[in-house]
Amino acid sequence: MRNVINALRVLEEVAIRQPAGVGELARGLGLPKSTVQRSLRTLYEAGWIRPAGGGLTRWQVTGKARQVGRRAEFGLRDAAMPVMEDLRQRTGETIHLMVPEGDAVVLIERLETDKPLRIVLPLGIRLPLHASANGKAVLAHLSRPVAELPAYTETTITDPDALRAELAAVHVRGYADNRGEWRSDIAAVAAAVLGPDGPVASLSVSTPASRMPDDRRVEYGKLVTLAARALSESLG
Incomplete structure (x- = not known):
């Protein structure tokens, strides 16, 4: 359950700050970078976020989240x-x-x-x-x-x-x-x-x-x- 809550919090923070990097998200949420990184990977694999500008360092929400x-x-x-x-x-x-x-x-x-x-x-x-x-x-x-x-x-x-x-x-x-x-x-x-x-x-x-x-x-x-x-x- 905690992993799910963290992932949802990360998704909300990406939507607010996009394009956003791991360090920025971790500071904003008060979570360890490793926790944020795991949540980002989960959200990426589920199709909720995508890399901004082609790299894997900054993220933004996808059309799925907007729909x-x-x-x-x-x-x-x-x-x-x-x-x-x-x-x-x-x-x-x-x-x-x-x-x-x-x-x-x-x-x-x-x-x-x-x-x-x-x-x-x-x-x-x-x-x-x-x-x-x-x-x-x-x-x-x-x-x-x-x-x-x-x-x-x-x-x-x-x-x-x-x-x-x-x-x-x-x-x-x-x-x-x-x-x-x-x-x-x-x-x-x-x-x-x-x-x-x-x-x-x-x-x-x-x-x-x-x-x-x-x-x-x-x-x-x-x-x-x-x-x-x-x-x-x-x-x-």
């Missing part, structure tokens, strides 16, 4: 759509479904507002964990720190202590918010969709900044928290 991930996303989308539609009906705003991937969250589904003034984000876009509502909702349930906190706007949180305080507040109220921290014209509230081992996704209500005053932010925050909880329960 499994896409099938999981489809299942998540199917479960999320009715919850997202109900949230859109209640708010009249754009609803986003994002999944954590490394040091970002990735947009995998959206339901748009019918209001003429809207902000459309393309599917597949990556948003930083520390500077987006979806990212902070996920980050609040992760134990690992963010290595870098670059500024995107004047309101981006770049101080580690301030970010820790913000994430503690997310835990208390149940949702994260974004006050123009990634783009100054966007406001959002988001809540994490939780599985047995932590966050698997996040749901958000996203609006132009002018349409989210503080009272509406609280209202939408409560709604998105209930929606994320319902999706978590439907996923088991």
